[in-house]
Amino acid sequence: MDQGLVSWARRVKRRNAPPPLWLFSDAARLPDLLGAVRGLPKGLCGVVYRHDTAPERAALGTLLARLCRARRLALVVAGDARLAAALGAGQHWRGGRRFLIKPHPGVWNTASAHNPGEALRARRAGADAVFCSPVFTTASHPGAQSLGTFGFRQLAAFAGGAKAYALGGIDGRSVRTLGKSCAGSGAIDAFLSIS
Numbered sequence: 541m542d543q544g545l546v547s548w549a550r551r552v553k554r555r556n557a558p559p560p561l562w563l564f565s566d567a568a569r570l571p572d573l574l575g576a577v578r579g580l581p582k583g584l585c586g587v588v589y590r591h592d593t594a595p596e597r598a599a600l601g602t603l604l605a606r607l608c609r610a611r612r613l614a615l616v617v618a619g620d621a622r623l624a625a626a627l628g629a630g631q632h633w634r635g636g637r638r639f640l641i642k643p644h645p646g647v648w649n650t651a652s653a654h655n656p657g658e659a660l661r662a663r664r665a666g667a668d669a670v671f672c673s674p675v676f677t678t679a680s681h682p683g684a685q686s687l688g689t690f691g692f693r694q695l696a697a698f699a700g701g702a703k704a705y706a707l708g709g710i711d712g713r714s715v716r717t718l719g720k721s722c723a724g725s726g727a728i729d730a731f732l733s734i735s
Contacts, residue, residue, distance in 0.1 A: 541579060542730040544712020549584055552723065558648040558669040559586040559614050560724035562705070563731050566680065567591050570728055573600070577607050580731065586614030588632050588650065588671075588726065601627050616650050636662030636670070652707070659698035670699035671726050675718070676709025679729065689717050696721040 549560040561584055565573050577587055589604060591597050601617065605627040608615040617624035618632035621639035630647035631639055636658040643649050650669045651662030662670045672695040674686045686708060687695060696704030706718055707726040715725050 562586040562726040583612045638665035656698045663700040671707040674708025678708040
C-alpha cells in the first residue's frame, strides 16, 4: 500500500463526504479482490466493484459487501443497478450515465468522466464523486492520452468542485500535484505497492 497516498487521504478526508480513497476492482490485475480489500484502511476507503464479466459476480459481490460493511468501507457497483440494490451498495455510473433504477438510500454514488460532457452529465445526475480520468499514464489504459495536472483541473471544474476525484496513475506523489481541486482518488496499483 502506498503510504504516501494514505497520508494524503487522511489530510483531505471530509465529514459527510465520500471516502477520499477508492480501490477499483480489476479481475485481471487484482485476482485476489477480497485479500486486497482486507488490507484497506478502515473508514478511509471505498471499493468500486467492476468484475463485469465474472460468472460468479453476484456471489463474489455478496462476500465483498459483507467484508466492506465489517471494515466500514463504502461500496459501489459498476454496470448493474440490480446487483447494487441487492447488495445495499451504491451505484457507479460509467460516463456519468445514471441507471434508471433508483439508487439505494444512504449510500454513495460515483461516476466516471473522461471529458467535459461526461463530467457535466455525472454532476447533473447527482454523483457524490466523479472520477476524472485518466489523469496520468496508467496500466489500465495503455496508450490512452492522459489529462495531466492542468487537464484534471479543467475537468474537475465541470464535475462540480469538491466532487472531483482523480483516477489513473495516482500515487502518493502524483496526487499532491493536483492541489485543492482533487477531493479524492481511485487506484489499483497504489493499493498493491509498498512504499
